[in-house]
Amino acid sequence: MAGDTGSEDGFVLDAETLKAAEKIFRRECRFVAGADSVSRIPLSHVPEVAFAGRSNVGKSSLINAITGRKSLARASNTPGRTQQINFFDLDGQLQLADLPGYGYAKATRSKVHAWNTMVSHYLKTRANLKRLFVLIDARHGVLAADYKAFDIIDGAAVPYIAVLTKADKVKKSELEAVKASVEEVMSKRKTSFPRVYVTSAEKGFGIPELRAILLQA
Numbered sequence: 741m742a743g744d745t746g747s748e749d750g751f752v753l754d755a756e757t758l759k760a761a762e763k764i765f766r767r768e769c770r771f772v773a774g775a776d777s778v779s780r781i782p783l784s785h786v787p788e789v790a791f792a793g794r795s796n797v798g799k800s801s802l803i804n805a806i807t808g809r810k811s812l813a814r815a816s817n818t819p820g821r822t823q824q825i826n827f828f829d830l831d832g833q834l835q836l837a838d839l840p841g842y843g844y845a846k847a848t849r850s851k852v853h854a855w856n857t858m859v860s861h862y863l864k865t866r867a868n869l870k871r872l873f874v875l876i877d878a879r880h881g882v883l884a885a886d887y888k889a890f891d892i893i894d895g896a897a898v899p900y901i902a903v904l905t906k907a908d909k910v911k912k913s914e915l916e917a918v919k920a921s922v923e924e925v926m927s928k929r930k931t932s933f934p935r936v937y938v939t940s941a942e943k944g945f946g947i948p949e950l951r952a953i954l955l956q957a
Contacts, residue, residue, distance in 0.1 A: 749901070749933045751953050761951040767831035769807040776824040778861045784827075788835040788868045789957050792859070792893070793875030794885055795841030798905040798941055802875065803828070803838055805941035806951055813838055823851070825862060834954065835868070843885025856892060863896035870957035872900040873950075878907045878938070881918045882925050894930040901933045902926050903950065908940040 775781040791799050800813035812828060826838040839859055842852075863869070872893060876882060893900055902922055907915055919936050926932040937953070939946030 749935050749953075751956050753949050753952055757952050758948045761955050762948060764833065764955060765807055765830065765951050767833075769809065769812060769828055769830045769836075771812065772827040772829045772835070774824045774826045775858075778858055781825065781862060781866075782827060784835055784868055786829065786832065786835045786868060787870050787957065788837055788866065789870055789954050790837035790839055790862075790866075790872045791875060792839040792872060792889060792900075793841060793905070794843040794877065794883065797841065797875045797877050799838055799841065799875055801941040802903075802905055802939060802950075803836060805939075805944065805947050806954070807836075823855075825858070834957075836954075837862075837869075842889055843883065860892050860896060863893060863898050869898065872898050873903050874900050874932075875903050875905045876922055876936075878904040878910045878915055878918055881921055890929055890932070893932075897931055899931050899933065901953070902936045903946075904936060904938045906940065906942075907938045907946070908943045 773780070773782045791803060793799050803813040804810060807828070807830070813826065823840050825840065828836040828838070830836065839862075840855055842855055842859075863872070874886070874889065874893070876886065902925075904915075904919060904922065910918065915938065919938060922936045923934060926936060927934050937946060937950060939950060941947070
């Protein structure tokens with residue numbers, strides 16, 4: 741990946757672009773607001789990208805790795821703990837939105853409905869939202885909860901990219917098979933990009949490329 745100069749998705753990923761993206765993500769990134777209901781979603785005109793994924797998929801860890809912070813986004817060992825959309829501002833140039841995790845087995849029907857309602861409203865009405873990144877655990881691939889989320893995202897007509905997380909936890913041969921399987925799923929979705937990006941927040945691979953893609957949203 742590090743040697744790529746571009747991709748079929750149209751993103752420029754050459755050395756110069758990766759270096760420039762790294763410099764931008766060294767700038768101040770701060771927590772802006774947390775919204776636990778539609779009425780609490782803050783207004784913003786700053787270009788925004790959002791992250792979605794199953795509970796415990798590693799969203800907080802990935803956001804921390806991208807921004808070079810250890811605890812900007814608070815990770816929890818308890819699945820389903822985050823029930824709000826958290827917003828982070830990168831030096832006034834880009835805003836990151838961390839959506840609440842979905843697919844937690846012990847979530848009540850009312851919580852699932854609340855998640856669907858708030859996230860669907862956010863996706864359909866957020867004028868400054870440029871792109872959504874859906875995180876998939878490389879150890880498990882696409883699960884039933886992901887398909888339900890894909891349906892909501894497709895219904896909102898938001899362009900999205902699948903990103904494999906925790907890739908360091910999987911053998912190389914298994915990782916290639918999971919990546920191919922997820923790309924096949926993405927190729928059949930209405931608003932997704934065909935290419936799947938592989939990352940590890942712990943080891944840092946895939947992070948430079950993801951930073952560059954975020955800035956090209």
